Amino acid sequence: MKDKKITLSHGAGGRLSHDLIEEYFLPCFDNDLLRALDDSAVIPMQSEQANRLAFTTDSYVVKPLFFPGGDIGRLAICGTVNDLAMAGARPLGLSASFILEEGLPIEDLERILASMKGAAEEAGARVVAGDTKVVEHGAAEGIYITTAGVGQIPEDVAIGSAQAKPGDVVMVSGPLGDHEIAVLMARGEFALQGEVESDCAPLNGLVEAMLEVCPEIHSLRDPTRGGLATVLWEIVNSSKVGVIIDEGEIPIRDQVRAVCDLLGFDPYYLANEGRLVAFMPQGEAKAVLKAMQAHPLGGEATIIGKVTAENPGKVLLHTPIGGHRLLEPLSGEQFPRIC
Amino acid sequence: MNPHKSPDEGKLAPLLLENIAALADSPMRLMEVCGTHTVAIFRSGIRSMLPPGVELISGPGCPVCVTPAGEIDRAIALSRKEEMILATFGDLMRVPGSSSSLQEERASGAAIRVILSPLDAVKIAEENPDKTVCFFGVGFETTSPAIAAAVMEAGRRGLGNFYLLSSQRLIPPAMRALLSGGGVKIDGFILPGHVSVVIGKAPYCFIAEEFGLPGAITGFEPLDILEGIYLLLRQRKEGRTEIEIQYSRVVQEEGNPRARGIMGEVFAPVDARWRGLGTIPQSGLVLREGFSQMDAAQAFDIPYAEVEDPPGCLCGEVLQGLVRPPECSLFGTGCTPEDPVGPCMVSTEGSCAAYYKYGRGAGGDER
Numbered sequence: 001m002k003d004k005k006i007t008l009s010h011g012a013g014g015r016l017s018h019d020l021i022e023e024y025f026l027p028c029f030d031n032d033l034l035r036a037l038d039d040s041a042v043i044p045m046q047s048e049q050a051n052r053l054a055f056t057t058d059s060y061v062v063k064p065l066f067f068p069g070g071d072i073g074r075l076a077i078c079g080t081v082n083d084l085a086m087a088g089a090r091p092l093g094l095s096a097s098f099i100l101e102e103g104l105p106i107e108d109l110e111r112i113l114a115s116m117k118g119a120a121e122e123a124g125a126r127v128v129a130g131d132t133k134v135v136e137h138g139a140a141e142g143i144y145i146t147t148a149g150v151g152q153i154p155e156d157v158a159i160g161s162a163q164a165k166p167g168d169v170v171m172v173s174g175p176l177g178d179h180e181i182a183v184l185m186a187r188g189e190f191a192l193q194g195e196v197e198s199d200c201a202p203l204n205g206l207v208e209a210m211l212e213v214c215p216e217i218h219s220l221r222d223p224t225r226g227g228l229a230t231v232l233w234e235i236v237n238s239s240k241v242g243v244i245i246d247e248g249e250i251p252i253r254d255q256v257r258a259v260c261d262l263l264g265f266d267p268y269y270l271a272n273e274g275r276l277v278a279f280m281p282q283g284e285a286k287a288v289l290k291a292m293q294a295h296p297l298g299g300e301a302t303i304i305g306k307v308t309a310e311n312p313g314k315v316l317l318h319t320p321i322g323g324h325r326l327l328e329p330l331s332g333e334q335f336p337r338i339c
Numbered sequence: 340m341n342p343h344k345s346p347d348e349g350k351l352a353p354l355l356l357e358n359i360a361a362l363a364d365s366p367m368r369l370m371e372v373c374g375t376h377t378v379a380i381f382r383s384g385i386r387s388m389l390p391p392g393v394e395l396i397s398g399p400g401c402p403v404c405v406t407p408a409g410e411i412d413r414a415i416a417l418s419r420k421e422e423m424i425l426a427t428f429g430d431l432m433r434v435p436g437s438s439s440s441l442q443e444e445r446a447s448g449a450a451i452r453v454i455l456s457p458l459d460a461v462k463i464a465e466e467n468p469d470k471t472v473c474f475f476g477v478g479f480e481t482t483s484p485a486i487a488a489a490v491m492e493a494g495r496r497g498l499g500n501f502y503l504l505s506s507q508r509l510i511p512p513a514m515r516a517l518l519s520g521g522g523v524k525i526d527g528f529i530l531p532g533h534v535s536v537v538i539g540k541a542p543y544c545f546i547a548e549e550f551g552l553p554g555a556i557t558g559f560e561p562l563d564i565l566e567g568i569y570l571l572l573r574q575r576k577e578g579r580t581e582i583e584i585q586y587s588r589v590v591q592e593e594g595n596p597r598a599r600g601i602m603g604e605v606f607a608p609v610d611a612r613w614r615g616l617g618t619i620p621q622s623g624l625v626l627r628e629g630f631s632q633m634d635a636a637q638a639f640d641i642p643y644a645e646v647e648d649p650p651g652c653l654c655g656e657v658l659q660g661l662v663r664p665p666e667c668s669l670f671g672t673g674c675t676p677e678d679p680v681g682p683c684m685v686s687t688e689g690s691c692a693a694y695y696k697y698g699r700g701a702g703g704d705e706r
Contacts, residue, residue, distance in 0.1 A: 248348075248349065262455075263455070264430075264687045264688075266382075317384070318384075319382070319383045319384040319561070320348040320349050320352075320383075320561070321348045321349065321352035321383055321384070321385070321388070321561045321562070321565070322349065322352050322353060322356075322384075322388060323383055323384020323385055323386075323387045323388045323561075324384045324387050325381060325382065325383075325384040325387070325697045325698075326697060326698070328695075328696050328697070331675065331676040331677050331696075334687075
């Protein structure tokens with residue numbers, strides 16, 4: 001397979017398109033529903049009690065395609081599985097659409113597909129529908145992937161950004177900012193080197209473990225673009241409550257903090273792809289924290305704050321020296337500063 | 340227990356605050372000259388903890404903010420030239436010129452690269468021998484030695500395609516201009532730690548000797564800033580006016596002679612325009628003879644044209660500490676980080692951006 005590249009003929013719908021799917025895509029995502037190769041995948045419901053579906057989609061255009069701790073394929077599976085998980089949904093099926101740039105080494109495609117397969121297996125999710133297009137050289141950057149997912153929401157679960165209540169405890173599942181800093185360093189633009197790995201991971205298993213001990217979790221979000229600050233702000237605004245965060249409790253790795261200091265970035269706005277923020281009743285918080293810490297993806301889970309009836313719509317940060325300030329959502333793009 | 344937590348701050352801060360409160364028996368207005376201090380003060384919530392008499396005013400120490408719109412226009416004019424790659428620091432991308440910004444130019448197809456170190460621009464020039472590479476060099480004494488080193492390196496590598504658009508500025512002349520202007524009442528200065536690593540203590544001594552005001556060269560951790568404030572209050576109590584070094588773990592009294600040597604070899608001081616402060620004598624840096632073939636302002640036809648501040652924009656007054664950002668009628672309504680009118684709302688070091696991002700509605704932080 002070495003040196004073979006994607007050509008426009010792979011997208012022409014003829015023999016080569018068929019071969020590409022048969023040779024690379026089907027073996028990777030092999031399951032009955034996909035194998036049928038009908039125009040639609042027909043998915044049976046898993047439980048008759050559940051009468052609500054969660055449905056989500058996302059496009060992935062990350063640069064570089066491969067970075068420490070993940071790649072565009074792993075990201076495309078985890079992102080959509082996590083969006084479903086944040087509604088408490090169990091994935092029934094995913095779709096994956098690929099836009100391939102002419103000239104993409106087949107070897108890279110194979111690596112990305114293998115990584116998608118691995119991530120889907122970790123999540124216990126199946127890719128049941130897909131599509132491939134090829135665009136001419138220069139019209140894309142190697143590969144773009146769009147995934148969508150449907151999931152089934154258990155009957156007793158009612159998670160939503162508007163559900164946070166005064167008295168709720170706020171938790172994060174682990175250190176923040178690893179993903180964005182890992183990708184930034186992998187781009188090599190800033191000649192930064194380090195050992196930060198992306199946190200990219202499917203969170204549905206962790207969410208199931210949390211829901212098992214506390215089905216009444218109020219709000220769940222994965223802090224992707226815009227980071228922790230934006231997610232907290234969105235939840236308190238939807239729920240019309242306030243939140244007080246103890247800044248000293250927000251877990252951030254030293255290396256991530258160092259890069260932020262250097263570039264003038266605020267770590268609370270960094271993107272994560274395998275972390276979650278949870279709001280839940282205080283009475284259940286200890287049990288949930290224990291369940292999270294027992295899960296491989298929640299070992300460093302920690303309580304960072306609590307919800308108040310006062311200051312609705314505001315995220316108040318208590319600083320380690322005893323001061324306080326507001327945490328606002330991300331505006332625009334973070335640019336590295338001068339000095 | 341959170342392993343990522345810093346252990347000492349929570350214990351030491353109350354002690355420093357107690358000492359500050361004991362000395363704050365009458366009002367004291369302190370200017371933090373440097374934008375990095377402004378941001379650190381907001382981020383740590385220091386304003387919310389100080390006794391009512393101690394007021395902090397933000398000064399002109401934001402390199403992007405003091406760059407006049409006319410110089411942004413020159414950089415934009417350069418970026419529109421054929422076969423040109425313009426390299427610059429990220430903070431400058433969104434600063435509005437008279438009719439565009441570098442970010443808009445990049446979106447329209449100009450080759451503009453955001454870099455972290457001036458040496459990256461030299462590398463870009465070496466990798467693109469068929470292009471012209473111009474570095475738009477904005478910054479204070481903190482950045483100038485690195486820009487000087489990049490210029491020397493470009494000379495050493497014999498790169499004929501590397502140019503510098505120098506928009507560097509020096510802090511002490513600006514402070515003299517601010518104090519001579521007399522418009523703003525200041526009782527003491529929190530002096531910039533990073534700049535002082537290079538220039539040391541001597542260039543600030545006129546503040547104490549000629550204007551009778553205390554200064555403290557201060558670091559950027561919350562505890563540093565609290566200690567800097569404490570040192571200034573203590574000087575008043577003891578009837579002293581001098582320049583003290585709080586940030587002694589990093590700043591030497593004589594600064595860094597080697598860095599100043601490189602700066603002096605490559606650059607000569609020149610009168611420079613500052614947004615809000617006008618033209619200040621000997622406050623800018625221009626390439627010396629021997630390096631002037633790399634001077635983009637000479638090599639290309641990019642005349643400087645004065646640009647009026649946008650109507651209503653008070654960046655000039657904000658930079659002098661004459662008004663606080665929320666006192667500007669555009670603040671938060673006509674001027675936001677998403678859609679900035681003035682540079683102080685653009686830069687991460689800008690006072691307006693800091694007030695907007697951290698200060699609104701947070702009780703004591705409005706002070």
